Amino acid sequence: MYDPIQDRASFVGSSDLPKRGTRRLTVDGEPSQLGDTPHGLVDLERRDRIRTLGITAVVAVGFIAWALTQMSLLTFFTQILNGLSFGAILFFLAAGFTMIFGVLRIANLAHGGFYLLGGYVGITITLSTGQFWIGIVAGGLAVMVLGLFTERVMLRRIRGMEKPEVLLTIGLTFVIGDLSLWGWGGDPRVVAKPSYLKGPFQIGDSFFYPKYRIFVLGLAIILAAILIYIDRRTKIGAIVRAGVDDRETIAALGVNIKAVFTAAFMFGSFIAGMSGVIGAGFLALLPGQDFEILLFALVVVIIGGLGSLEGAVLGAALVGLIDSFAKALLPELSFFTLFAPMAIILMVRPNGLLGKAT
Amino acid sequence: MTTLRNLSLTTKVKLGLLLAAVTASVILPYLVDTFILRLLTLALVSSLFAMSVDLMAGYTGLVTLGHAGVLGTAMYGVGYVASKTEGGIGTQILVGFVAGMAAATIFGLMAMRSTGVYFIMITIAQGMIVWGLASLLVDITGAENGLLGIRRPVSVESDFRYYYVVLATMLACSAALYVIVHSPFGYALKGLRGSETRLRMLGHNSAFLKFYMFLVSGFFATVAGILLVYLNEFVSPSDVILGASALPVLMSILGGIGTLVGPVIGAFVIVFLRNWVSLQVDRWPTIMGLIFILVVLFAPEGLVGALKSWWYRRISETGTTKNPTLQDHEMTEAVHTGSQALDSD
Numbered sequence: 001m002y003d004p005i006q007d008r009a010s011f012v013g014s015s016d017l018p019k020r021g022t023r024r025l026t027v028d029g030e031p032s033q034l035g036d037t038p039h040g041l042v043d044l045e046r047r048d049r050i051r052t053l054g055i056t057a058v059v060a061v062g063f064i065a066w067a068l069t070q071m072s073l074l075t076f077f078t079q080i081l082n083g084l085s086f087g088a089i090l091f092f093l094a095a096g097f098t099m100i101f102g103v104l105r106i107a108n109l110a111h112g113g114f115y116l117l118g119g120y121v122g123i124t125i126t127l128s129t130g131q132f133w134i135g136i137v138a139g140g141l142a143v144m145v146l147g148l149f150t151e152r153v154m155l156r157r158i159r160g161m162e163k164p165e166v167l168l169t170i171g172l173t174f175v176i177g178d179l180s181l182w183g184w185g186g187d188p189r190v191v192a193k194p195s196y197l198k199g200p201f202q203i204g205d206s207f208f209y210p211k212y213r214i215f216v217l218g219l220a221i222i223l224a225a226i227l228i229y230i231d232r233r234t235k236i237g238a239i240v241r242a243g244v245d246d247r248e249t250i251a252a253l254g255v256n257i258k259a260v261f262t263a264a265f266m267f268g269s270f271i272a273g274m275s276g277v278i279g280a281g282f283l284a285l286l287p288g289q290d291f292e293i294l295l296f297a298l299v300v301v302i303i304g305g306l307g308s309l310e311g312a313v314l315g316a317a318l319v320g321l322i323d324s325f326a327k328a329l330l331p332e333l334s335f336f337t338l339f340a341p342m343a344i345i346l347m348v349r350p351n352g353l354l355g356k357a358t
Numbered sequence: 359m360t361t362l363r364n365l366s367l368t369t370k371v372k373l374g375l376l377l378a379a380v381t382a383s384v385i386l387p388y389l390v391d392t393f394i395l396r397l398l399t400l401a402l403v404s405s406l407f408a409m410s411v412d413l414m415a416g417y418t419g420l421v422t423l424g425h426a427g428v429l430g431t432a433m434y435g436v437g438y439v440a441s442k443t444e445g446g447i448g449t450q451i452l453v454g455f456v457a458g459m460a461a462a463t464i465f466g467l468m469a470m471r472s473t474g475v476y477f478i479m480i481t482i483a484q485g486m487i488v489w490g491l492a493s494l495l496v497d498i499t500g501a502e503n504g505l506l507g508i509r510r511p512v513s514v515e516s517d518f519r520y521y522y523v524v525l526a527t528m529l530a531c532s533a534a535l536y537v538i539v540h541s542p543f544g545y546a547l548k549g550l551r552g553s554e555t556r557l558r559m560l561g562h563n564s565a566f567l568k569f570y571m572f573l574v575s576g577f578f579a580t581v582a583g584i585l586l587v588y589l590n591e592f593v594s595p596s597d598v599i600l601g602a603s604a605l606p607v608l609m610s611i612l613g614g615i616g617t618l619v620g621p622v623i624g625a626f627v628i629v630f631l632r633n634w635v636s637l638q639v640d641r642w643p644t645i646m647g648l649i650f651i652l653v654v655l656f657a658p659e660g661l662v663g664a665l666k667s668w669w670y671r672r673i674s675e676t677g678t679t680k681n682p683t684l685q686d687h688e689m690t691e692a693v694h695t696g697s698q699a700l701d702s703d
Contacts, residue, residue: 346472
């Protein structure tokens, strides 16, 4: 429960240590209990966040109720699973994107291109080795090397300049997309799945669902759990979070921040490349998909909040579900149904559902 | 009173070059063939579009990668009336104008509260959604087949005459943009680039300022869209892809971001380069991407920036003018606002 008196107490600076959810900040060299947002205390920010989540939940429940009147229960569950498995791919992308943004403050618009390239490399390697898993790793590694090159050779020269960085990555997308078209042609390509992931999965008597999509969903849940664990409970996570909050201080504390930057960029690129191969199992790769998938990833992080891992989970699930239901119920407007929730969320919370105010 | 005589040498050279460029653009159609003439017309339309983008990316420091959404909505507005209804030329232009301005209004309302990278991402999403609608709403946009049957008015049907229509509109719009960027509104936009926080402290409503910026920039993009659709007499989703939004940004940074001349020079270079490259190899997006990367890494001030620093170095050697560092500063600032924005927030 929100307690204004409690807020006031921490505002004037009680002698107790700050509670969970508030942070100490230095204002003019003096330790202070003030929040770091122009709106006041971090507690208020949190309350605002919870209220937004509540409203989102109410709208979602209302929408689900309406959707249930439009379709049978079986179709409804199929759509939920379709949405969540697409959301799983979006989560892979958004997690890497958010990671890179959080640490380096770079919006890597080449992320869609990384996805496409990783997918194509994975398909080729899977074909030549016959091993699906080797294909996934190879796709990730290929893009990771490209990420290393991008970060070390190009982005490092313009470090800290927001706009040039973004423009460079958009230039890179065009190069990757066009060269992929040159290398792999314009036909839709899918990855060869191993036999144990083919075919449907049966629940009860009448409910069948593709095994592969369930596998993707499971993989995303595992990755999300691991990432959130690393972020919250390990030293690496602590360094990354500290880097997000205050780069200068963490560098002054003896952490090699340049190495952290490179590692974060490579990690984000690796997941993007890997997700391209995994995604090619049910979303055929074709030229132009780099931009389409980038749009979805952007909407996920805009809705979820840039730089927030939990935001990526929430945003990916929401966008995946919205897309799947919209395609079933309002096929001609499926892009608009993505646009409308994003517009509304932006008006209420310009930094996304779980994003911090800047 | 200012007479020609007591203008500085730099201003005289600028005026001379402007006069030469305008004269050349009036005479050129008599000297070139139809193919080059069409490219020149396209370069003029692209210049106007690039200037409208530069008003945001250069003057205000808010890069938009979705402005083809505004341009394209205006094109589709004209195209819809021309190909699906019986509307005359007046109705076509009116509907195109209203559609383009409506898109600019909606985009502005959505993006006006955001800054920096968020702003760029939102504009990308906006542009992509226009592309998505253009590819999906078959009844209105004809999807991949596009809209055919758009015809120029009979009086300006020939490429030759249409060139002069575009030239006149472009010159008028350039003059208007010159007035706008030197007005209090223009300076407020520059203030937004310098530091939004400080501008807010001074009592400006930065969100409304960004919204007005969208409307003004959207107006010129809409005009460019109407000119473009009558030039091509066709509109399809490829007019609103992300590449179409990135191109005017590239033109601006190649020519010189934060100036009005830069986007024009950039547009002419890109339009003719694209045509030349397409004749050699089928890899234009790669070339475009490489130019993006190279310009960002090695020439962030663009051609105008390079030219200006060469000129000032030259005249300071001969000692005819005082220290020009202020203008140089302004330019570098236009390119490097990113680091400033990071510092100030």
